[in-house]
Amino acid sequence: MYINDQDKHTVDNCRFCFMCRHVCPVGMVTGNEANNARARAELISMVARGFNYTADMAEVVYECALCGACTTQCCTGFDPLPFTKNARMEALAADIAPAYINDLLDKIEAEGSAYGPVTDEALLSEIASLPEKAETLLFLGNTASLAPESAVAAIKLLKKAGVDFAVMKSEPDCGMDFADIVGPAEEARQFAAAASEKINAFGAKTVVALSPDSAKMFLREYREWGIELNADVRTFPAYVLGLMNEGKLTFTASEETVTYQDPFRLARELHETEAPRALIKACAALKDMYRHGEEAISCGEGTIGLYRPDLTVLMAARRMPEAISTGASMVITACPTSYNALKAVGTLPVKSLEVFLWEHC
Numbered sequence: 001m002y003i004n005d006q007d008k009h010t011v012d013n014c015r016f017c018f019m020c021r022h023v024c025p026v027g028m029v030t031g032n033e034a035n036n037a038r039a040r041a042e043l044i045s046m047v048a049r050g051f052n053y054t055a056d057m058a059e060v061v062y063e064c065a066l067c068g069a070c071t072t073q074c075c076t077g078f079d080p081l082p083f084t085k086n087a088r089m090e091a092l093a094a095d096i097a098p099a100y101i102n103d104l105l106d107k108i109e110a111e112g113s114a115y116g117p118v119t120d121e122a123l124l125s126e127i128a129s130l131p132e133k134a135e136t137l138l139f140l141g142n143t144a145s146l147a148p149e150s151a152v153a154a155i156k157l158l159k160k161a162g163v164d165f166a167v168m169k170s171e172p173d174c175g176m177d178f179a180d181i182v183g184p185a186e187e188a189r190q191f192a193a194a195a196s197e198k199i200n201a202f203g204a205k206t207v208v209a210l211s212p213d214s215a216k217m218f219l220r221e222y223r224e225w226g227i228e229l230n231a232d233v234r235t236f237p238a239y240v241l242g243l244m245n246e247g248k249l250t251f252t253a254s255e256e257t258v259t260y261q262d263p264f265r266l267a268r269e270l271h272e273t274e275a276p277r278a279l280i281k282a283c284a285a286l287k288d289m290y291r292h293g294e295e296a297i298s299c300g301e302g303t304i305g306l307y308r309p310d311l312t313v314l315m316a317a318r319r320m321p322e323a324i325s326t327g328a329s330m331v332i333t334a335c336p337t338s339y340n341a342l343k344a345v346g347t348l349p350v351k352s353l354e355v356f357l358w359e360h361c
């Protein structure tokens with residue numbers, strides 16, 4: 001049984017509590033009580049007491065976006081994510097995970113990633129223009145496939161700043177999606193360790209992680225799993241802010257007012273809320289949504305979009321009116337899955353942070 005004593009302690013407390021249901025992006029759009037942390041805790045507490053773990057329960061476990069809003073909201077310090085991840089391991093071991101999860105796992109195992117090779121001509125051309133090796137590695141992550149125009153803008157920004165950098169011609173998957181699906185299993189650690197070996201072999205002194213998913217993996221999971229990256233790892237917003245503060249990049253301010261959707265991996269898991277805001281404020285006026293920063297409501301980003309895009313569509317549509325209510329003329333986000341989710345809503349223009357900065361550079 002992968003559900004451990006700490007999980008049992010957490011679920012026995014969460015199952016009597018409703019206090020985080022108003023921040024759960026999935027529960028808010030489905031209206032299904034089972035999607036909140038409390039009900040999921042109740043189900044897992046039953047499994048821990050010997051009840052049959054059914055496929056219906058496993059489906060609910062996979063409907064969590066792992067966004068961490070419940071954890072941030074919890075006044076009593078409980079964190080539903082570890083028991084949710086362990087319940088995923090348990091579901092896979094018991095062969096009751098939803099079919100769409102097994103399909104996605106098969107794809108990742110067969111192709112090495114959920115996204116496939118980079119095919120965007122403009123991005124391939126930018127990558128080809130870079131040196132084979134450099135002191136700084138720009139790790140594109142899933143931005144390369146999900147929002148190649150953002151990756152192009154990121155490369156142009158670093159070129160303009162005069163950074164000696166390169167992009168791996170054959171980048172490994174950082175392992176974030178695999179870890180989200182299988183939980184903290186040894187297979188997830190091995191997947192990440194294999195990626196780390198390729199990144200270390202590149203020999204960069206600094207790794208700039210463009211995608212928040214990769215940044216979170218490198219700075220949190222790799223360290224917790226004892227996987228070493230022999231480089232200083234920086235998030236893209238923090239790195240570019242450093243370039244701006246050193247005078248290597250300058251931005252021209254416009255009259256626009258924009259709002260910013262914090263990706264939960266950056267804001268909650270890496271506590272990075274100010275670097276993107278400092279960059280945006282160099283280019284435009286910023287009007288934040290009511291719940292922002294570490295309290296931001298997810299718009300459906302993360303791994304859940306790979307297997308339950310129907311939920312992502314609903315979450316983005318629920319979040320967009322909050323962006324519109326700020327009076328801003330545009331939403332900026334620093335994460336390719338947030339970008340695609342919000343863009344698909346179509347009621348307010350959406351730009352990635354990279355493209356927005358490049359347009360003001």
Ligand code: SF4
Pocket residue numbers: 013014015017018019020021037038070071073074075076077078079080
């Ligand atoms: S995480 Fe905290 S607020 Fe949410 S259900 Fe558990 S105890 Fe309640």
Ligand code: SF4
Pocket residue numbers: 023024025026027035036037063064065066067068069070071080081
């Ligand atoms: S992690 Fe997010 S989606 Fe999952 S229960 Fe908590 S608030 Fe809801």
